Amino acid sequence: MVGRYRAGERLPSVRDLAQAFGINPSTVQVVLGRLQTSGFVSGHPRLGFVVRDIEQLGGIATWRYVFRFAPIRALIVLVAAISAIGFSYAVLTPVYARDVFHGDARTLGGLMAGSGTGALLSALYLGTRKSVRGLGYVITLGGTFMGLALISFAFSHWLPLSFLCLMLAGSGGD
DSSP states (O other), rough: OOOOOOTBOOOOOOHHHHHHTTTTHHHHHHHHHHHHHHHHHHETTTTTTOOOOTTTTTHHHHHHHHHHSSSHHHHHHHHHHHHHHTHHHHHHHHHIIISOOOHHHHHHHHHHHHHHHHHHHHHHHHOOOSTTTHHHHHHHHHHHHHHHHHHHHHHHHHHHHHHHHHHHHHHHHH
């Protein structure tokens, strides 16, 4: 009963699902209703619920479900904006390494390692979070710090400070 169902397969009855998971049949009906509204299953009289082929739809049902939920929609738009605006620094970093710091490939590697280190640290932090509660605040704060760090990087002529700025930028946007 537990596992992956292929497109076109019938789901077990509401009663069977309720018994298998030890929950009220009304709860199962609510969950199946949500899955049907999202497009993951379709309900058929006397046949029950059948799994829909969301890959054939190109994940449209998944995106429709995600974008109906306002907090998730806002976070996706915010992350997209941060990515579109903030990551142009990766294109300009080689110019800074050569012209501002008069360095070579090692200087560029060090600067890019700063960005990667920040991204790794933020990924570790996000991986240890127990809940998504407050995630919007964390993402907004990260985007703000990323912007401030990139402004500081643009005016910095000291390599250690620039490394720290890119580390903060990497942690705020990745």
